[in-house]
Amino acid sequence: MAKPQLLKCAICGKEYEPEENLYTCPDCGLDGTFHVLYDYEKAAKEITKEKLRENDDFSLWRYKAVLPVEKDENIPPLAAGWTPLYSSQKLARTYGVKEVYVKDDGRNPTGSLKDRASAVGVAKALDYGRDVIACASTGNAASSLSGFAAVSGLKSIIFVPESAPVAKITQLLVYGACVVLVKGTYEKAFDLATEAIERWGWYNRNCAINPYLVEGKKTCAMEIAEQLNWDAPDFVFVSVGDGCIISGLYKGFSDLVKLGLTERVPHIVGVQAEGASPIYKAFKEGAPRVEFSPASTVADSISVGAPRNWAKALNGVRSSGGDMLAVSDDEILSAIPELARTTGVFGEPAGVTAFAGFRKAAREGKLPKDARVALVVTGNGLKDIDGARRAVGQPIVTEPCLLGLEKALKERNVI
Numbered sequence: 418m419a420k421p422q423l424l425k426c427a428i429c430g431k432e433y434e435p436e437e438n439l440y441t442c443p444d445c446g447l448d449g450t451f452h453v454l455y456d457y458e459k460a461a462k463e464i465t466k467e468k469l470r471e472n473d474d475f476s477l478w479r480y481k482a483v484l485p486v487e488k489d490e491n492i493p494p495l496a497a498g499w500t501p502l503y504s505s506q507k508l509a510r511t512y513g514v515k516e517v518y519v520k521d522d523g524r525n526p527t528g529s530l531k532d533r534a535s536a537v538g539v540a541k542a543l544d545y546g547r548d549v550i551a552c553a554s555t556g557n558a559a560s561s562l563s564g565f566a567a568v569s570g571l572k573s574i575i576f577v578p579e580s581a582p583v584a585k586i587t588q589l590l591v592y593g594a595c596v597v598l599v600k601g602t603y604e605k606a607f608d609l610a611t612e613a614i615e616r617w618g619w620y621n622r623n624c625a626i627n628p629y630l631v632e633g634k635k636t637c638a639m640e641i642a643e644q645l646n647w648d649a650p651d652f653v654f655v656s657v658g659d660g661c662i663i664s665g666l667y668k669g670f671s672d673l674v675k676l677g678l679t680e681r682v683p684h685i686v687g688v689q690a691e692g693a694s695p696i697y698k699a700f701k702e703g704a705p706r707v708e709f710s711p712a713s714t715v716a717d718s719i720s721v722g723a724p725r726n727w728a729k730a731l732n733g734v735r736s737s738g739g740d741m742l743a744v745s746d747d748e749i750l751s752a753i754p755e756l757a758r759t760t761g762v763f764g765e766p767a768g769v770t771a772f773a774g775f776r777k778a779a780r781e782g783k784l785p786k787d788a789r790v791a792l793v794v795t796g797n798g799l800k801d802i803d804g805a806r807r808a809v810g811q812p813i814v815t816e817p818c819l820l821g822l823e824k825a826l827k828e829r830n831v832i
């Protein structure tokens with residue numbers, strides 16, 4: 418397992434020795450999220466292409482030489498990661514690029530990419546001998562934490578907005594979390610969780626605060642590169658709310674270069690919903706920081722007006738020569754059936770937002786014809802059925818007889 422060497426503030430660049438209760442830079446406050454740095458020379462000996470070829474651990478822990486967990490026995494017994502990467506020639510042809518790959522992270526055990534972070538967060542809490550772990554969430558970080566905490570014997574306390582989709586709230590209750598529905602937005606839930614965590618001394622699983630969580634998310638990037646035989650794509654599209662996943666993707670691709678496993682970091686393209694796009698706005702204005710504003714979008718997971726990991730997210734996009742895009746709710750909703758019908762991958766609204774952004778960029782001629790593109794689908798479509806139902810038609814309802822069926826099928830031009 419890897420002991421991180423240093424924590425480096427994403428704002429002022431100051432470096433710190435890792436300590437149990439050091440989450441963000443003391444000088445920069447909550448804005449000062451940390452990059453986690455390792456002894457890469459040492460790690461490069463442990464994590465080689467040959468060793469990975471022989472490694473039969475098809476989970477994110479195959480990269481444990483660069484994951485910040487100290488004891489093997491603390492790894493939760495629920496496999497996250499090594500999700501499928503599908504090649505879609507149909508999407509490549511339709512949108513005029515060379516290759517399109519779809520990384521289906523909705524296939525994680527609780528149905529979202531957040532499982533990668535929760536697996537690391539729970540292991541880290543156990544490393545520190547903690548027994549309660551808490552987070553604020555729009556729903557996916559929450560369901561994921563409650564699942565991983567349950568199998569590892571930790572108590573989880575979860576703060577979600579009262580409006581979170583019922584499937585996500587049900588997951589929390591099924592896994593036995595202490596579920597707190599906050600009357601208000603995700604931002605209100607986040608602030609209350611932060612105060613409560615401090616007041617009662619629970620371990621903090623919020624990715625936007627706890628630097629080790631982004632380390633879990635970076636494994637998605639590492640898998641994409643490994644699944645493409647270490648030939649990283651040119652562009653990676655991902656949806657953005659708080660900015661933690663996109664920061665993780667940039668970190669993953671950067672670590673691979675430091676380890677000598679790949680040659681370059683892809684252009685990272687973040688996609689936000691128009692109604693919740695503060696990072697997009699800051700990027701387009703070339704602003705040094707992100708201004709918070711109220712959020713409203715059908716994609717509940719990225720309905721974030723105060724993205725707490727903005728510094729690392731902006732840095733990832735800028736350093737990779739990437740871009741930020743904003744798409745409308747209609748563009749998000751129509752992406753759900755199109756992605757499902759072309760690739761079989763059913764994503765929740767935030768899960769298909771990367772595809773909606775890719776489609777828009779391609780239609781606007783922003784992508785070169787020889788581009789190799791990866792789209793990260795961050796959450797499973799079954800998480801938010803109401804969103805999906807808004808994007809599709811109605812089923813046929815018939816009396817239970819052939820005559821009735823024939824009439825109905827003719828009305829729909831099926832026969």
Ligand SMILES: Cc1ncc(COP(=O)(O)O)c(C=O)c1O
Nearest residue numbers: 557658659660661662718795796
């Ligand atoms: C399905 C899904 N997609 C995208 C995101 C956005 O991730 P981040 O908040 O790290 O930017 C989330 C966060 O909840 C999510 O659940």
Ligand SMILES: N[C@@H](CCOP(=O)(O)O)C(=O)O
Nearest residue numbers: 554555556557558623624661
């Ligand atoms: N929208 C996210 C926010 C918190 O997730 P994190 O993994 O970034 O801490 C969610 O609730 O899933």
